[in-house]
Amino acid sequence: MSISQLTTQKNGIKRRNFLQAMGAAALLPALFACGGQSSGQATTASSGSWLFSQHGVDNEQINTLLKKALQNGGDYADLYFQHSVGNYLIMEDMQINRAYTQVNLGVGVRVIKGEQVGYAFSQVLEMPAMLEAAHAAALLANVGQTSASGQVYQVPVLQNKPGLNLYPMRIAWDEVDDDERIAILQKVGARMAGADKRVIKTLSQFSDSISQILVATSEGVMRSDLRPRTSLYVSCVAEQNGLRESNYRDFTTRAGLEVYSDERLNILADQALHDTLALFEAKPLKAGQMPCVLAPGSSGILLHEAIGHGLEADFNRRRMSTYAERMGQQIAPPEVTIVDDGTMANSHGAINFDDEGADSQRTVLVERGVLKSYLHDRLSAKFFGVAPTGSGRRQSYEYPPMPRMRATFMEAGNYAPEEIIGSVKNGLYALQFSNGQVNIASGDFSFYVKSGFAIENGKLTHPVKDINVIGSGPEILTRITMVGNDLAFAEGGYTCGKNGQSVPVSQGLPTTLVSGINVGGSHG
C-alpha cells in the first residue's frame, strides 16, 4: 500500500478519513507532537500506584477484568491503562497567541485466541464500563471458534516488574509553570528578531507531554511507566528578489524542561534562519540515477524505509514483506550492520519496556550484511518461535500493539566522511529530510530531501532542494559501498505511521555512499 497519513487538526471535527485508518507505512517529522499525550504525578516509573491513587483502580479490579477478558477461552489478555496530558504553544512573529492542551484517558483490553485478536477500550475507568470493554474484547477474539465452556482462568498474582530508567525528568512537565513554557518560545523569538531583514515571517511551536501507562497481563506481569516527550519546532519565511523560501529545524526528546538550555535554543533559531536563507542559493540538480552520499544523522530515514518496515514481523508472518523467508541470508555488503534500539537514553524512540510489557532491548537486525532478526511483538514471536524483541508498540489505549521500530541506525564504518564525498564524481549529498514512505510488498521506498548539495568531482558545490529519492529497498542495500566513521543521530523527531497508528521513533546513520539511486529533479 502506498497511502501516507498526516495528522494535523484544523477547525472542528473532520470526518475520519478511511485512507488514514487503512494507512501504510509513512514517516513524518514530529512537528505536531501534541497528539494526545499525557500527565500526572511524577511517581517513580516502575510503580503502579498512579492508577490507584488517581483513578481508584486496584489490583483486585485488574484481576477481575483480566478474568472477564478470558471468559470465552482466550489464550492471553492484557490491559493498557493510559493517562496523558499534553501542552502545545505557538509563537507567530514573536507573539505567543495560541495554546492547545489535550487530556486523554482510557484503558484498552486485548484478548488473543490462537492468532485472533479482539480489542475494545473504555474511556471511563469505572468497573461497569471497563467490564463491558473486557466482555466485548472477549467476544471479538472468539469469533468463529467454540467457547471453552466451564473453564475458569486463574490469573497469577500480579508482580510489579521494573523497566529501564531511560528518561528521568529533572524538571518534570507536570511541575512546570505555563510561564516557563512561554519563556522557551520567547527566547527563540528574541534570538530571531531582527536577525536578518529578509525574514518576513517566523513561526515556532513548542510541545510537551507526559503519558502515564500501566500494562497488566494475564501472565501476571504488571509494569508502569511515565513517558515524557517534548519538541521544539522553529521555522521562518524569507524573501529575496521577489522569491520566497521557508525552512525549519526541530528538536525532539524524551526529557523534562532541563533540556532547553539557552545555548540549545539559540542554535535552533540560528539553524532555522541559516537553512532558510541557504535555499536562495539552491540550483537545480539534473534528475536521474546517480550516486548519493547521505550525511550523518537524520539520513537514517534510508534504513527506516528501505529495510526497517520490511523487518517488522507482522508483515513477515503473513509473508507479505519482500524480506520474508530471507533470515540468515546475506542481504547487504559486510560493511552494513543495522540495529534497532529501544534502550538509548532520552531518545525519541526509547521505551523502558514495550506496550505489551516485554523488556526493551537493542536488536541487531543485520550483522555484517546478514539478516539476523525481525522486530517482534508477542504474536509474531510466538509464530516464529523466538523471544519477543520488545517491539510491540501502540499509539494509545485505543489500539492493539504491533511490531514497530524504535531507534534505527547503522553502525559506524571505517571511512572518513571526506574520503566518501571525494570518491564521487557527480552526485547528490543529502543533508535534511522531511518524510519518507515504503510499499511493503514491492519493497519500493522513497524519502524526501529537503536540502542538500550537488557533488562535482569529489567536492560539495551548490545547494540543492526539494528532491524526492526513490528506489527498491533490497536493491539499495546492496549498493551501500562506503560507510563512514561518524555515526550520528537525528536531533529532529520523527513519528512513524503504520496502519493508522503513529509512534515516536529515532534514527541515525554515519556518512554513507549509495552507489546509484533514482533522484527526482529539483526545480531551479
Added chain:
Amino acid sequence: MADRSNMEAWAQKAFKLAAQKGAGEARASVSRSRFISVVMRDGRLEKASSSIKQGLSLSLFINGRYGVHSTSDFATLESFVDKACRFTQKLTPDKWRALPARELMATGGSADLGNYDKDLAALPLDFWLDLARQIDGATANAGAKLEFVSSQGGAYLNVDERFLADSRGFSGYESATSGFALSSLTIMDAGNKRRQGYWYSGGCQAGQLTKTGLALDLAERARTRAVAQLGAKVGPSGSFPVLVENSAAGNLTGYLLGAMNGASLHHKTSYLQDKLHSAIAAACLTIVDRPLMQGGLGSRWFDGEGMAARDLTLLDKGVLQNYLLDTYYAKALGLEPTTGSTSNLTLAPSVAMNGAQLLSQVPRGLLLTNFLGGNFNSTTGDFSLGLSGQWVENGKIAYAVEGMNMSGNFAALWNSLSAVGNDAFMYDSNMTPSLMFSTVRLSGA
C-alpha cells in the same frame, strides 16, 4: 453520554465553568463515535475491534487570548476547564480572534443530508464479520490461479455524532454513518517482489454495503490491480503526458487546497498569495465545495465554527475565486470568511470521459495509479513526488512502472491540465476524478 441532550449538557457545563473563570466567549464541540472494525486474513479473523469514543473540545476567547483544549476525561471537566482558562490567560491578545459574525451562523434545524442511515447504524457485528469473511474468501479465490501470497478482507462501520455550540447561543447537532469494505491481495512477482493490489468502496447508506456481488467486485478489482503491477520496471525519463487515476488524483487537489487555506496565506507559505481572481490553472479546472450534497461523505450543514454551510466555488475555469478562510484568517487577511475546511470537494468534468476513455487518448505517457512519498513545497509551489503505475503506448497499457519521480512547479503543472474526467472518486470526501496533464517531467531510468 448517549444522545444529543447529553452532549448538549456537557457543552453547557463547559461554558458555565469557562465563564466562571473569566472566558467571555467560548465554543464547545462534543463528539461521540461508535466504530466496528474487522480484518479477516487468509481465512481467519486477524483483528476485530469495537468501541465508543467521545471527546470534548473547548475553544476559549478571553479578551483576544485564544486556546483550544480537548479532553476525553469528562469526570475531571472542572479542573480541566480551570487549567485551560489559566493557560489561555497567559497568552498575548490577538485582535483577530473572535467568534464568527452572527449573520454567518447556521440557523434552523438540521437538513436531511442523506448521510445518516439508521439501517447502516443498526447493522450488527455479525454482518461486518460476515462481510469481511466473504471478501477475504473472494479475494483468495481471485488470487488462486496466481502466485498467491495473502488475502485480506476488511469491513468498517463508523457512527459519528457531533454537537457544536457557542456561548452566544448557536447550537447544532449532526450525525453521520459511514461503512467501508476492503479487499487486498498480495501475489508474488519475480525477484522476490510482492505485488499488493487493493480496492475499497463504501458510503453513508446500508445499501452500499449490503448490495449483492460486493465481495466479488472488490476482489476482482484488487486482483486486477495486483496483476497490473507485475513485472514493473523503471520507465523512461523526459516530459510526457500523465493521466492520474481518480483514486490517486485527490493527492494533487489536496496539496492545492493546502496552498489555498488561510493559515498558509497568513504564514506567507503559499505560492497562491495575491492570486485571488487570477488564473492559476488551465480553463478546464472548476472546483466547487458542496457541503449540502445528499449522501456525501463530507456533508454538513454547519462548519467547524458553526457557520452556515453553502456551496463555495474555489476555482472557476481555472480562475481562483475563493480562498479557504475561517473567521480568524479572514480578519487577518482583510477578506470575507468562507470556511476553514472543505466538505465534499467536486470537480466539474471537462469531458464526458472516464479514466479508461482518457487513457485511450494518450499517445505515449504514464497512467499514474499510486503516489509514493515525495513532497509539495507550498511556499514555492515546487514538487517532487514518487509514483508507480503503467506506461502507455498508443492509448494502451504497455508495461508496469515503478521507482519513478515526477517533479516541477504547481503553477506549470495545473496549467498543463488538459482534461478533467467524469469519474468522480466516490469513496472519499475529496471526490477528484481522473486528471489528464499534457506534459509532466518524469525521472526514471
